[in-house]
Amino acid sequence: MIPYNFDYYRPDTIDEAVQIFKQLDCQNKNPLYYGGGSEIISMARVHNIHTRAVIDLKAIPENNVLEFQGDKLVIGSSVTLSRISESKLYPLLGKSSGRIADHTMQCKITLGGNIGGTIIYRESVLPLLLSDSDVVIAGGNKIKQVSIHEVFNERLLLSKGEFIVQFIIGKEYATLPFVHVKKTKNEKIDYPLISIAAIKKDNSIRFASSGVCPFPFRSSQVEECLNAKDDPLEVRAANAIKSLPSPILNDLSGTSSYRKFVLMNTLISTLETLEGCRNA
């Protein structure tokens, strides 16, 4: 039970969503855009967030697109993780989405909600970082399309009143060789001990990770180490770990030294797979 009340709005258009947000904000109702809603409900239940109005984005047609349009794959922010997995349109994203929470929750969690949530892992962003996706954002004076690298750095960086409408991914990324590995402490369904995604494009490896650092990341320094093909695999993996953007997480799911050990082995097997030394 949520221990306080709020009002509920379900706009049918992007413009309606933007306008109602402005209106409710002027009324000091601290409106929240509502996707799948699982995180908002969970946090509201324990008084970790407080709002007097939620704006459910799931009835906006543009937010529900899931299809190839020309040479682009367009995925609306309200598309659920299970729809993405079932569609098989972007296998790496499907695999990554298919390991977030459990299957029933994947029928509720939306792509936009997972990436915009407060839980640190946000694993569905990894394939979008690797594919240099674009993000369509509404909420300002006009709808804008920007690179995901401009609006995602450790977390989603949107201005007040903005929301993600769609993610746009180059069609070629849907067929590139990839590796996705999620390792948990114990149970299959859990937050990640480490979660990694990698692709091979133009003979070069791209790498992104969640669970290793306190935020998901893709790092050019790490990729540079992984692509130093004159070095032995172990050296490349070790140098990549030295180049991580922050100290390795050290918590109840795993000590930093254990995570480092698991990451080292995972990196080596990822390199072996993508460079053809062994099958995926």
Add this chain to the structure above:
Amino acid sequence: MLKIEGKSIIELDINGEKKDVAVFPSDILLYVIREHFGLTGAKPSCENGDCGACTVLVDGWPVKSCLMLAVEAIGHKITTVEGLNNAPIQKAFIENWGFQCGYCTSGFLMVCHSLAKLHPDADEYVIEEWLQSNICRCTGYEEIRNAIKSVLSSMSK
């Protein structure tokens, strides 16, 4: 735009019947189903999306009703265990001893029923993936798996 401000009467489609109910927008679907409609098959348990005891179907897909607002369900078809009406999976649970204390059973039935409808050709991997959404404290997992496998197997004949 749909606006629900304060306590309001909304229409929900539950088990094929359209019913009016007065709710606050922050009311959780699980409680509206149980307290207002008296459909107590969906069980409250963890109330945090972990256990699956409260699973219902929304437009045929399994959803944990403890993590859904009742107002979110406006315009969608909700199915609870009371709406299964002797579905094959219910008989299969009985024949395969798919329950012990029974508290998790309705949630498992809903997941299994949805799986059989949406993926009648599901393989072992898919079955495991779907069943991992629910927890059985009596650990009757093997029997539950046998129940869904028997339904899928009879559908393929």
